Amino acid sequence: MKKLTFNAELRDGLKNLREKLGPTISDDALSHVVGGYCGGTCYITCSWYCRSDQSTQEVIIPWPPKD
């Protein structure tokens, strides 16, 4: 069985990279759904979640926001 673990090489690589990036400009930036989300588990393509990739349609706004 495989495990979702993080070895020392991966962890150290991230820390080195983080040091090089320097401090974040502000601490209030969040591009993430905050409050939870439905996860699409109702199987309907409602516009709140499961139409998230229909941004080319006239009335569709991407949801949830993508990075």
Add this chain to the structure above:
Amino acid sequence: MPLIDFKEYAKEELKRLNLTLFVTRNCNLKCSYCYEKASERDKGQMDFSTAQDTIAYYMERDDGHENVSIEFFGGEPLLVFPLIKEIVEWFYSHSWKKKTLFGIQTNGTLLTAEMKEWLSKYAKKIIVGFSIDGCKEAHDLNRNNSYDLIFANIPFLKKHWPNQPAKITVNDKTIPYVAQSVIHLENLNLNFNGGLVLEDIWGDAERKKKLLEIYEDQLAILVDFYAQRPLLFPPSPLFAELPEYLGKPTLEIEQLKNESCRFCGAGYEMVTIDIDGSRYPCHRFLPLCTGRPLPDGPVNRQTRWEPEKCAKCNLSPSCPTCIGFNYQINGDTAKRTTHHCEAFKLGILASCKLEAIRFNQMKESEFAALPADEKNNRSRRLDAIINIIENGL
């Protein structure tokens, strides 16, 4: 984006009403995880006049919604294809003051040449979404051996609606097939999302432990798969959204919960009309699903965080939940179900590990070339990942 901008963003969503027409309770499949009670099948279909009255009411009333998204849902909506056709053709023979897009969520097994011809004609006006549970073995386990039927229709569906994600649903029976299923759908070049059901599929403690070990193994295989394919992104919420706020240096989890947005439209920008014309906050509130009458008071208000387990959890602001299912199980839309708690954490670990590997694969020069706001965003995500690695979930 700052929290306040996220709320502004959500306001855009408030301009659109999601009107679901529950056109039939019948279905040609009996999927093992279906939340609709089989005993309520064979109760007929919506009348054309009910659909007309409903659509006209929501299209004409002055309620602040500029757009209306009309979804045909069931049961299997294509069982009443003549009704859908009649509604859509009637709709487009009139002019309306609001913008509209139709949707059909189907199991994709009943598409005939006649339906395809008609849907092709309306492909820019009607979005068709379909379900496929991955590889044939997994799909057939839960969806009445219907893989071959849906597989035959994929080219048609992909051709007309390439951006509409297909739905993959996983339960205890198909956990051992998660990696094979996801890789299969990637190999079909499908756009798809989905994840584990929220229901209690786990059984006793020993069975749950075993299933979670298998699930972790499956997600770890997928981390390796996606790590080797940097242009592909794994399905959500199988790979859970990274709780980026864990990278905030001055994180106040209580403040975050207080400021969080309502993430679901049920009862506000979503309404479902049952076959008899009765109205529900969304289809998950139909007695067909909950076995309960409608709640007395308002629904979908996250004024408190319950149960206690969620109130204390730093992950609850990013955790999937369904207010209809909450009501079904707990009798309270705001009191969350927690059967998926451990699996959700594995989903975060999988996202976290994949993103960590991808960060390590990036060259220093690539970071140097990033615009300042993107570099800031990456730094925040990196902080969140390091926090999770060092402190756990």
